[in-house]
Amino acid sequence: MNPIVTLTLQADLRYLRIASVMACNIAEIFADASCTAGNVAEFCHACELSVSEAFTNSVRYAEPSQPEKQVTIRFFSDNGTLTVNIIDNNPQFNPVTQAPDINSYPEGGYGLFLIHRLMDTVSYTRMDETNMLTMTKHATMTHAE
């Protein structure tokens, strides 16, 4: 399956908004016309927020010694499902996360937790020193009567 969009950005927080706005715009176009306005907004927000979290992590955990730090984001659509890959060359990471202990007032550690809660599936692969985080979201359809 070929991606509908591939976006490669320098791993720099200055470009964070490009990544998340792209995700929101693609999600909006992708969402079926029969989605209710509320469903489309929620779908777009989930995609925008998840990509924001994933891109931020890719930037934050990039090795300083890497000469060219880049993050590639690929968007696929298939049968009512939007799939997003976030690809980087950072060190391997553990994609499983527990909820942060909120009572300790944590400033971080929420990113992957949010992604798992917002997206329908989240998976991780590591190959040839490359990380790929894959997230999917099913568009909720309402059917015209």
Place this chain on the structure above:
Amino acid sequence: MNINEKTINNYKILSLQGILNASSAPQLKTFIAGLPDEQSIVVDLENVEFLDSSGLGALVGIARKKRTSNAVVKLARMNERVKKVFEITQAYTLFDIYDDVSAAAEA
């Protein structure tokens, strides 16, 4: 992100406008670091178009620091997108949240 400030009843009201994410969160932290430690704050979130966990973490960190100075951080006028992030993470339990700024500054 724009930060507009005013004072009501000894509370510094900070009205945020724009995006609160990993890129802009340092700006908020720096701004609040410039206030006295004991200054209580109401953060007006009505015009925050987007907030991610970095923005949330900045607010949580600010709240933690203020507690040590016996000051408070209150949140006001959360829109649905912001509310969603606070609900999923349960960070809403750390703050007093109000529907309007005046109520927050009077309580």
